[in-house]
Amino acid sequence: MAVTSSPISHPTVAPCNGKICKSCGLYLNQAPIFDERRMADVFWVGLSAVRFEDGQERLPLSPLTASGALISQIEQPYTSKLRFYKTNLVKCLPLKDDRIRYPMEREMEKCFSNFEWELENLRPATVYLLGKQVATFILKKLSGDKPILPEDFTYTSVRINNISFIPVHHPSYILVYKRKMLEQYVKHVQILFPSESRGEKCKDHSASHKISSLKRKFDGSRV
Numbered sequence: 001m002a003v004t005s006s007p008i009s010h011p012t013v014a015p016c017n018g019k020i021c022k023s024c025g026l027y028l029n030q031a032p033i034f035d036e037r038r039m040a041d042v043f044w045v046g047l048s049a050v051r052f053e054d055g056q057e058r059l060p061l062s063p064l065t066a067s068g069a070l071i072s073q074i075e076q077p078y079t080s081k082l083r084f085y086k087t088n089l090v091k092c093l094p095l096k097d098d099r100i101r102y103p104m105e106r107e108m109e110k111c112f113s114n115f116e117w118e119l120e121n122l123r124p125a126t127v128y129l130l131g132k133q134v135a136t137f138i139l140k141k142l143s144g145d146k147p148i149l150p151e152d153f154t155y156t157s158v159r160i161n162n163i164s165f166i167p168v169h170h171p172s173y174i175l176v177y178k179r180k181m182l183e184q185y186v187k188h189v190q191i192l193f194p195s196e197s198r199g200e201k202c203k204d205h206s207a208s209h210k211i212s213s214l215k216r217k218f219d220g221s222r223v
Contacts, residue, residue, distance in 0.1 A: 012216050022112040024092070033060050040085035042196050044071055044171075045115070048090035048103045061086040067130075068172035074186050082197050085122055089115060089134050096152055106138050109136040119163065125194040127163055131170030139165065153181070153188035166192055 019074035036059070046061050068086075075084050088089035090103040090111045117136070119127070131134035145158050155165035167200040169178070174185050 024107050031151060033088065035060055035086045039083060039198070040084040040122045040124045041126065041194050042075075042084050043122075043124040043128060044084065044119070044130060045134055045138070046086070046088045046130050048088050048092070048100075059086065060088045060091075061130075066175055070171040070175060070182075072207075074189055078193060079191070080191060085118075085124065087115065087118055089137065097100065102133070105137070112137075112141060123198065124163060125198060126157075126192065127165045128189070129165060129167045130180070132167075135167035139167070145194045153185050153190060155188060157192065164192070164194075 003197060043060055046067070050062070050065060058066075061071055063069050063072045075082075090107055091114060092111075094221070129138055129147065132149060135149070139145045139147055139158060142165070148156060149167055149169055153169070155166055155168050157166045159165075166193050168189055169185065174182060178185065179210060
């Protein structure tokens with residue numbers, strides 16, 4: 001079941017320009033983290049970046065984490081058919097007294113235009129909003145809808161500007177509190193994947209280059 005809402009208004013600027021990142025300040029903790037893929041059929045949207053050690057591959061929802069590993073498991077049967085992209089609402093690492101914390105609403109506001117840029121340039125068909133905090137913030141910004149997270153995992157989508165936004169329980173919640181229902185969770189998430197890739201209909205070979213260039217820029221900007 002899908003609920004249709006109003007269109008998205010997309011920004012035209014590239015993500016994480018200096019003004020946005022420096023006004024938030026989180027880039028000083030760790031440079032913003034981006035996935036390497038270009039176009040995408042499916043987005044996974046987490047809350048914020050985790051801490052990476054030197055030498056570790058820096059990816060949003062990394063398979064080095066328990067949540068990222070579960071997402072990779074969900075994707076695995078479909079990787080030859082669909083293109084996946086992982087991101088976080090807040091691209092950088094929120095810290096307090098050198099410990100990871102939840103991002104504040106003003107930090108989510110500062111970073112939201114980066115997410116809008118990803119939607120416009122990577123053009124997903126389906127966007128999974130991982131957890132209540134992410135789903136509540138993004139749907140409030142885009143449509144005013146409130147997320148529904150049914151305990152039986154019968155998830156529904158909100159249709160905005162030809163994109164299906166689907167609030168789902170965060171993988172970490174499933175792994176900690178609903179592990180016995182893991183198989184059911186996986187099936188209910190997979191059943192809402194798009195039936196086919198948009199493929200050649202959505203060419204934009206410059207998108208990956210833009211993101212990679214921005215990563216290189218901010219890797220050298222930490223002080």
